Amino acid sequence: MNKISIIIAREFNERVKKKSFIITTILMPLLMLGLMVAPSLMMLFAKGDQKTLLVIDESGVVAPKLESNDEVVFTPFSGSIDQARANEEVFGVLWIGSDVVATPSQVRLYTNSSSSMTLEESIASQIEDVVEAERLGMYNIEGLEDIMNNLQASVSMTTYRNDLSAEGEEEEATSSMVAYLLGLVLGMMLYMFLIIYGSMVMTSVIEEKGSRVLDVLVSSVSPFQLMMGKILGVASVAVTQIAIWGVLICGLGATVLPALMPDDMMQTVEAVQAGQMTALEADMDADMLSALSVATDVSGLVMMFVWLLLFLVGGFLFYSAMFAAVGSSVDSIQDANQLQTPITMPIILALILAMAVFNDPNSSLAFWGSVIPFTSPIVMMARIPFGIPTWQIILALVLLYASVVGMAWVAGKIYRVGIFMHGKKPSYKELWQWIRQ
Amino acid sequence: MDLLKIENVTKRYSAHTALSDVSMSVPRGSIYGLLGPNGAGKTTLIRVINRITLPDAGRVIFDGREITDQDIYHIGYLPEERGLYKKMKVGEQAIFFARLKGLSRREAIVRLKEWFVRFGIESWWNRKVEDLSKGMAQKVQFITTVLHEPKLLIFDEPFSGFDPINANLLKQEILRLRDKGATVIFSTHNMSSVEEICDHITLVNKSRNILSGSVDELRHRFGENVFEVTYSGEQATFEQSLEPMADILGTSSVADTPYLCSRIRIKDAASVRDSIATANNAVELRSFREVIPSMNDIFIRAVEGTL
Structure with a gap:
């Protein structure tokens, strides 16, 4: 055991001292924070100057009803279109054809500089409203406008979960949109960790074998100790990275994010968190608000990180043992590519399953995918944000960690033979013989 | 131990x-x-x-x-x-x-x-x-x-x-x-x-x-009674005198000296002393020493199965 810890310490120290590790560990949370904060910062700073548009309305019906706002000021213009276009002090010219009510395509916008999509959409929608109102008026039915307004309905739905509410109090479930995004991020993160850290184990075994350090090491430690030491060493690097990210994101969520947000928005977020109001009642984008309330809910984040760590470590131990076995049986990374396909396939399959899970997090496909060890780490992490029974998570963890033992045993068999094999790349049949030996 | x-x-x-x-x-x-x-x-x-x-x-x-x-x-x-x-x-x-x-x-x-x-x-x-x-x-x-x-x-x-x-x-x-x-x-x-x-x-x-x-x-143990003899005198006399008890494997002159050097295999290990005495009478001996096989020879012969 002592020897394994010496190996672990070496693996850990060599990796965390690398510049690349330090940089990614610090930059990633900042990047994620940036992604979270960017929308609100854009809302704050993206308001450009007011733009003046000269309006030439040949139909005479639209121009009087156009409303200027923060973004754009409509100024009626009576001259010809060429005169208007000659004026370079304004943002541009809006030309509306005489028969616009019958032919709504008779609208043109000439601009002196590039316009934005939102500006074009807001102008088009104002004109649409006017044209619709004009067309309604042509039916000559009394009170038609009221009838039309009355017909329009907007449904706002709040989702409650019966099985999750503690103490009989109704608890608002996370909005599906936020759960989807969170599941996506967590699933992707696990996928990336399994692939990146798994191949890190493989590469490092290949290097040890190639540089013949292995031949020296095995005279001091058994091959199995060596393999487990490496796997656990790399795992501890992954855990360190995740833990640092966890602390940074929780810390930033609790401090920086509220400070950056406008006060009124934060008050609303707090109200939502406290259950005083639902996200939909607030006069802000509901998904944005739920996202913010998730990002600033420290205890929720901590819980999420605990699950993430448990599945990360389990999934990593499960897969990295096989990565180590493949690394031990080849001489170069090129040779490893083909042999590692059976390992990377289930990981990719898990990611595809995770995508399918978002449609129905409680389907039997989702359940089995998140319980069977080959796919469980990624699929379960994708499901957790939707809120699933704890027993399922525990079941998945128990199965995962139990199969880790079996996986390590099989991998150890391959490893102990593979590290002394040089030259020809072994076939699957030979690998099977090594396991049985 | x-x-x-x-x-x-x-x-x-x-x-x-x-x-x-x-x-x-x-x-x-x-x-x-x-x-x-x-x-x-x-x-x-x-x-x-x-x-x-x-x-x-x-x-x-x-x-x-x-x-x-x-x-x-x-x-x-x-x-x-x-x-x-x-x-x-x-x-x-x-x-x-x-x-x-x-x-x-x-x-x-x-x-x-x-x-x-x-x-x-x-x-x-x-x-x-x-x-x-x-x-x-x-x-x-x-x-x-x-x-x-x-x-x-x-x-x-x-x-x-x-x-x-x-x-x-x-x-x-x-x-x-x-x-x-x-x-x-x-x-x-x-x-x-x-x-x-x-x-x-x-x-x-x-x-x-x-x-x-x-x-x-x-x-x-793997020596084969091969000796290297350095002498001055007639090569023919030397070879004739030793003929009954040894095979002559080869003779060459020693560079920069008037001496000759012959490799001989003595047929019977017991007649080493006789051989030396005989050679001594025939020519003027300078040296008479056993050629011990090198480990290299032993290695090759052992591996090829000719020991």
């Missing part, structure tokens, strides 16, 4: 047998040569001693008891194919290997500093291995092999990759360790180094031990 005894060790792999019924005894304090052509089973035997692989049959007795995992703390092994972590600093790396052999960090540092001074490489401590030349890395490797002062040292082709000066330094260190009580096993193809430093050998071929014994005893 023998430090290491191999008793009837057999090791089979799925496709072939690497060792069949191999026995050998390594006397304490000896330098023991383990010889054999490529693929004979030397490396497997060394791995069995190091407990890297376990034998299918037979026993390994170390220091009077059957060998256990704890004993590898008392063995230092320098494999033929050896390497260090390229990205790691020399000092840290040496400490790492020392700790795997059971030394504490502090003890490792004290001993390492001593060795680094002895080899004059103190300045390498903080350099990365990838910045060292192959020979420099080999020196570091040698130190990590012997640092824990093992009772048994196993070197597989230790001199490959060394220039003559450093090879000599290494040889002196190995002899010094032997004098301090270590037992050394040498696996090598380099027969001249065997003659120089080994006192015992075992020759393995096709998974079997085909020849064991002390180097001097073996060389004399």
Whole structure:
């Protein structure tokens, strides 16, 4: 055991001292924070100057009803279109054809500089409203406008979960949109960790074998100790990275994010968190608000990180043992590519399953995918944000960690033979013989 | 007493047998040569001693008891194919290997500093291995092999990759360790180094031990009564006088001298004295000495089955 810890310490120290590790560990949370904060910062700073548009309305019906706002000021213009276009002090010219009510395509916008999509959409929608109102008026039915307004309905739905509410109090479930995004991020993160850290184990075994350090090491430690030491060493690097990210994101969520947000928005977020109001009642984008309330809910984040760590470590131990076995049986990374396909396939399959899970997090496909060890780490992490029974998570963890033992045993068999094999790349049949030996 | 005894060790792999019924005894304090052509089973035997692989049959007795995992703390092994972590600093790396052999960090540092001074490489401590030349890395490797002062040292082709000066330094260190009580096993193809430093050998071929014994005893045992005679006088007279008791293998003149040199094989070992007397009467003898077979000859003849 002592020897394994010496190996672990070496693996850990060599990796965390690398510049690349330090940089990614610090930059990633900042990047994620940036992604979270960017929308609100854009809302704050993206308001450009007011733009003046000269309006030439040949139909005479639209121009009087156009409303200027923060973004754009409509100024009626009576001259010809060429005169208007000659004026370079304004943002541009809006030309509306005489028969616009019958032919709504008779609208043109000439601009002196590039316009934005939102500006074009807001102008088009104002004109649409006017044209619709004009067309309604042509039916000559009394009170038609009221009838039309009355017909329009907007449904706002709040989702409650019966099985999750503690103490009989109704608890608002996370909005599906936020759960989807969170599941996506967590699933992707696990996928990336399994692939990146798994191949890190493989590469490092290949290097040890190639540089013949292995031949020296095995005279001091058994091959199995060596393999487990490496796997656990790399795992501890992954855990360190995740833990640092966890602390940074929780810390930033609790401090920086509220400070950056406008006060009124934060008050609303707090109200939502406290259950005083639902996200939909607030006069802000509901998904944005739920996202913010998730990002600033420290205890929720901590819980999420605990699950993430448990599945990360389990999934990593499960897969990295096989990565180590493949690394031990080849001489170069090129040779490893083909042999590692059976390992990377289930990981990719898990990611595809995770995508399918978002449609129905409680389907039997989702359940089995998140319980069977080959796919469980990624699929379960994708499901957790939707809120699933704890027993399922525990079941998945128990199965995962139990199969880790079996996986390590099989991998150890391959490893102990593979590290002394040089030259020809072994076939699957030979690998099977090594396991049985 | 023998430090290491191999008793009837057999090791089979799925496709072939690497060792069949191999026995050998390594006397304490000896330098023991383990010889054999490529693929004979030397490396497997060394791995069995190091407990890297376990034998299918037979026993390994170390220091009077059957060998256990704890004993590898008392063995230092320098494999033929050896390497260090390229990205790691020399000092840290040496400490790492020392700790795997059971030394504490502090003890490792004290001993390492001593060795680094002895080899004059103190300045390498903080350099990365990838910045060292192959020979420099080999020196570091040698130190990590012997640092824990093992009772048994196993070197597989230790001199490959060394220039003559450093090879000599290494040889002196190995002899010094032997004098301090270590037992050394040498696996090598380099027969001249065997003659120089080994006192015992075992020759393995096709998974079997085909020849064991002390180097001097073996060389004399396989001597074939061949003698080299240097003389001045008539070649014909010399050859005629010896004809009844010896075969003349060849004669040449000794460069820059008036002497001739003949190789003769004396037919009967008992007639050596007669031969000398006869030759002495016929010509003026300058020297008369036995040609002892080199380990190289013995190796080749043993492997080709012509002993």
